Amino acid sequence: xxxxxxxxxxxxxxxxxxxxxxxxxxxxxxxxxxxxxxxxxxxxxxxxxxxxxxxxxxxxxxxxxxxxxxxxxxxxxxxxxxxxxxxxxxxxxxxxxxxxxxxxxxxxxxxxxxxxxxxxxxxxxxxxxxxxxxxxxxxxxxxxxxxxxxxxxxxxxxxxxxxxxxxxxxxxxxxxxxxxxxxxxxxxxxxxxxxxxxxxxxxxxxxxxxxxxxxxxxxxxxxxxxxxxxxxxxxxxxxxxxxxxxxxxxxxxxxxxxxxxxxxxxxxxxxxxxxxxxxxxxxxxxxxxxxxxxxxxxxxxxxxxxxxxxxxxxxxxxxxxxxxxxxxxxxxxxxxxxxxxxxxxxxxxxxxxxxxxxxxxxxxxxxxxxxxxxxxxxxxx
Amino acid sequence: xxxxxxxxxxxxxxxxxxxxxxxxxxxxxxxxxxxxxxxxxxxxxxxxxxxxxxxxxxxxxxxxxxxxxxxxxxxxxxxxxxxxxxxxxxxxxxxxxxxxxxxxxxxxxxxxxxxxxxxxxxxxxxxxxxxxxxxxxxxxxxxxxxxxxxxxxxxxxxxxxxxxxxxxxxxxxxxxxxxxxxxxxxxxxxxxxxxxxxxxxxxxxxxxxxxxxx
Numbered sequence: 001x002x003x004x005x006x007x008x009x010x011x012x013x014x015x016x017x018x019x020x021x022x023x024x025x026x027x028x029x030x031x032x033x034x035x036x037x038x039x040x041x042x043x044x045x046x047x048x049x050x051x052x053x054x055x056x057x058x059x060x061x062x063x064x065x066x067x068x069x070x071x072x073x074x075x076x077x078x079x080x081x082x083x084x085x086x087x088x089x090x091x092x093x094x095x096x097x098x099x100x101x102x103x104x105x106x107x108x109x110x111x112x113x114x115x116x117x118x119x120x121x122x123x124x125x126x127x128x129x130x131x132x133x134x135x136x137x138x139x140x141x142x143x144x145x146x147x148x149x150x151x152x153x154x155x156x157x158x159x160x161x162x163x164x165x166x167x168x169x170x171x172x173x174x175x176x177x178x179x180x181x182x183x184x185x186x187x188x189x190x191x192x193x194x195x196x197x198x199x200x201x202x203x204x205x206x207x208x209x210x211x212x213x214x215x216x217x218x219x220x221x222x223x224x225x226x227x228x229x230x231x232x233x234x235x236x237x238x239x240x241x242x243x244x245x246x247x248x249x250x251x252x253x254x255x256x257x258x259x260x261x262x263x264x265x266x267x268x269x270x271x272x273x274x275x276x277x278x279x280x281x282x283x284x285x286x287x288x289x290x291x292x293x294x295x296x297x298x299x300x301x302x303x304x305x306x307x308x309x310x311x312x313x314x315x316x317x318x319x320x321x322x323x324x325x326x327x328x329x330x331x332x333x334x335x336x337x338x339x340x341x342x343x344x345x346x347x348x349x350x351x352x353x354x355x356x357x358x359x360x361x362x363x364x365x366x367x368x369x370x371x372x373x374x375x376x377x378x379x380x381x
Numbered sequence: 382x383x384x385x386x387x388x389x390x391x392x393x394x395x396x397x398x399x400x401x402x403x404x405x406x407x408x409x410x411x412x413x414x415x416x417x418x419x420x421x422x423x424x425x426x427x428x429x430x431x432x433x434x435x436x437x438x439x440x441x442x443x444x445x446x447x448x449x450x451x452x453x454x455x456x457x458x459x460x461x462x463x464x465x466x467x468x469x470x471x472x473x474x475x476x477x478x479x480x481x482x483x484x485x486x487x488x489x490x491x492x493x494x495x496x497x498x499x500x501x502x503x504x505x506x507x508x509x510x511x512x513x514x515x516x517x518x519x520x521x522x523x524x525x526x527x528x529x530x531x532x533x534x535x536x537x538x539x540x541x542x543x544x545x546x547x548x549x550x551x552x553x554x555x556x557x558x559x560x561x562x563x564x565x566x567x568x569x570x571x572x573x574x575x576x577x578x579x580x581x582x583x584x585x586x587x588x589x590x591x592x593x594x595x
Contacts, residue, residue, distance in 0.1 A: 187566035
C-alpha cells in the first residue's frame, strides 16, 4: 500500500493547479479517493465529515449485490447446460457463466466510466462514484445473450441522456441502470424479449428459453401447469435477466442494504406490499393467466424483487420523505402488476413502473412537505 | 423602397437571426408538435417545412399589407382566416401533386393553422412591419424551422430505418453484415424530443449568449 501511496504522491504535482496535466485532475482525484480515504478537510465553518461518504455507500450496494452476481453467474451456466441437455456440475456451470458475464461487466464499466471521465474532465469537477453501482446493475438486468455493442450504446445513452444532461450523479431524474434497459427494450425489442435471449443456447433442440412471465403472457398455460414450481422461482432455477432470478439472493442483498442503512426498508416493504395487494385484487378478476397467477408468485417471478430492492431504493431518483417513500413504493408495486397483467407486450412491468414513479417522486415529496408545512402553520396560529 | 436597402443589414438579420440566435424551435420552443410528429422520415419533413415556408411568408405579407385596416379587436380572427385559407390551398396542392406524402402528413398539414410559429410571427412582426421586411421575417423563421426539422428527420430516418429519402443507405454500405441493427426507438416520438434536446444542448455549447445567467 505504501508503494502505491508513494507513486500517487510523486505524480500529484503534475495534476494540481499549474501542473502539466492540470486538466486531468478529476481523473487523478478519482483514482486517489478510490484507493485511499480522502484527506479532504472542511474549509469553512464547523462541518464534520463522515467517513462514510458516497464512495463507501456505493461499496455497500455492490457488496449487497454479490449474492445475486454469484447466483446469476451460476444460473447462466446451469440454464445453458440444461438447454443443450448436458450433464454439468456446480463448478462447470460457474466457469461457463463467468465467461459469459465478464464481457457484459467489462463493457458496462469501460464504456460507462469513459463517458463519466470525459464529462468530469470537460466540466472540471471530480468523477462521481454513482457509476460504480450503475455499472454493476446494468449487466445484472440484461439477458445473457445481448450483443455487446448494443450494451455499449445503451450505456452511453443512459449516462449521457439519463444522467449527465441533468448535471451528473445526484441530479438525475431517472434511474440510469433502468434507463439503459428501457432504451434497449424499445430500440432492439427482439434482443430483449421472446424465448431465445434469456438462455444461452436456447433454440437448439427445440428448447424454449422463455421466462415464466413470457409463458404466462402468451396465455397458453396457467401457473399450475408450467414446468416450474414455487421452489424454482424462490431459489431461482429459471430463465431471466442475469441477476433477477433468485429471490433468496435478492433478499440477502435486501437485508444487507436495510441493516447497513443504505437502502430504505420503507420503499422495499411498501413495493412488495403494493404488488401483493394489487395481484390479490386481480386474482378476483382472473380473466387471463397472468391475472390468476397467485399473488405471492407475482413477487417471485420476473424483475419484481430485483427492482424493488435495488432499483426503486435508488436514493437519487426515489422519494426522499418517509411518507413519500411509502406512497412511492406502493405505487411502484401497483403499476408493475397493472402493466404486467394488462399489456402482454410488456410482461416486465417493473422496469416501466419504476421509471414512471421516478418521474413522480419529486411531486409526491412536494405534497408531503407542503402538507407538513400546513399542519405546522395551523399549530402556530 | 429603393433597391439598395432590399438586403440591408436589418433584412439580413431578419433572415439570419431565426437560424440560430432566435430559432423558433430550439430557442423559442414553438412548433414542437409537428417537429415530433413528422420527422420519422426526411421526405415528409421537407414537404412540411416547405408548406410552412409558403404559409408563413405569404401570410406575413398579407397581414402586413392589411395591418392598418385591421381593427385590433378582431385581429386574431383576421389572421386565422388568412392562415386557414393558405393552409387549405397548400393542402390541395399537396393532394394534387404528392398524394402519398400528403396522406402520410395527414392531419398535420391542417394543423399548420395551429402552429404557434405562424400566429406568433403574424402577431409580433406582420402586424407592425412593412411587407418586404415581413416577407423576409417569414422566410427566416421558416428556414429556422426547416433546418431543425430536416436535421431531426435525417438522424431519425438514418438510425431508425437505415434509409435516407427511402434509399437503403446502410444496407448498401454493408453495415448490417457486421451485426448492426436498426434502432427501433428512433422511430418513436420520444426520440424526436431527445434529438431536439441534443440539438439545443449543442447549440448552447456553441452559442454561449443563449445560456441564461444563474
